[in-house]
Amino acid sequence: xxxxxxxxxxxxxxxxxxxxxxxxxxxxxxxxxxxxxxxxxxxxxxxxxxxxxxxxxxxxxxxxxxxxxxxxxxxxxxxxxxxx
Amino acid sequence: xxxxxxxxxxxxxxxxxxxxxxxxxxxxxxxxxxxxxxxxxxxxxxxxxxxxxxxxxxxxxxxxxxxxxxxxxxxxxxxxxxxx
Numbered sequence: 219x220x221x222x223x224x225x226x227x228x229x230x231x232x233x234x235x236x237x238x239x240x241x242x243x244x245x246x247x248x249x250x251x252x253x254x255x256x257x258x259x260x261x262x263x264x265x266x267x268x269x270x271x272x273x274x275x276x277x278x279x280x281x282x283x284x285x286x287x288x289x290x291x292x293x294x295x296x297x298x299x300x301x302x
Numbered sequence: 303x304x305x306x307x308x309x310x311x312x313x314x315x316x317x318x319x320x321x322x323x324x325x326x327x328x329x330x331x332x333x334x335x336x337x338x339x340x341x342x343x344x345x346x347x348x349x350x351x352x353x354x355x356x357x358x359x360x361x362x363x364x365x366x367x368x369x370x371x372x373x374x375x376x377x378x379x380x381x382x383x384x385x386x
Contacts, residue, residue, distance in 0.1 A: 219337075225344050240345065243368055249360060251350040253303075260309050260344035261324065266335040276333060284327055 220265045222277040224285060224295040227258035232290045261285060264300070273297055304349045306361040308369060308379040311342035316374045345369060348384070357381055 228234050236257040244252045263280070267273040277295050286293040312318050318340050325339040347364070351357040361379050370377040 227344065227346070237345075240369070244347075244364055247364075247367060249364060251360075252347060252364075253350055254346075254348040256346045258344040258346070260311065260342040261321075262311070262338075262340045262342070263328075263336060264338040265333075266337055276335075280328055280331075280333060280336075283331060285324070 219300050220267055220270070220273045221298045221300045222263040222265060222273070222295050223298070224261040224263065224277065224281060224293060225258060226261070226281075226286045226291050226293045228256060229290055229292055258291075259285075270297065270299070303384050304351055304354070304357045305382045305384045306347040306349060306357070306379050307382070308345040308347065308361065308365060308377060309342060310345070310365075310370045310375050310377045312340060313374055313376055342375075343369075354381065354383070 234256055237255040240257060241252055241255040263277065265273050265276065267276065274297055277297065281293040281295065282288060320341040321339040324341060325336055328336045347361065349357050349360065351360065358381055361381065365377040365379065366372060
């Protein structure tokens with residue numbers, strides 16, 4: 219069994235209104251030294267799979283086909299073996 | 303200058319409809335071995351701060367006061383020193 223930790227971020231050139239809003243709110247709370255905020259997604263997926271290479275291929279495919287919009291987003295993931 | 307990578311996840315006992323929806327969609331796409339999906343947030347914050355301990359305290363405070371709802375969410379973060 220594997221636990222995939224998937225990180226999805228907007229590509230650097232893509233405008234991020236959510237991040238800008240968070241930055242504005244942080245400034246209002248007094249955190250004036252915050253220069254940039256980028257908001258992304260973090261998804262944990264548990265997979266019943268014994269083979270690491272197979273699990274990696276599947277998570278890569280999940281990201282490309284469903285989780286990330288690869289036109290505007292980048293993704294990366296870590297795979298951890300966990301006890302079934 | 304520091305880059306904080308903040309991970310916000312729902313507490314294990316909290317219901318996660320977004321995760322369930324993603325799991326359903328993955329099953330429909332043929333990934334039948336997915337047992338659980340939990341959806342969270344990933345936020346990158348750049349801070350103009352020279353002292354690591356000070357930066358850590360600030361990010362902790364940002365999480366508690368704005369980024370995470372600590373009633374239903376957990377947060378953790380890594381702090382990386384980056385070139386200004």
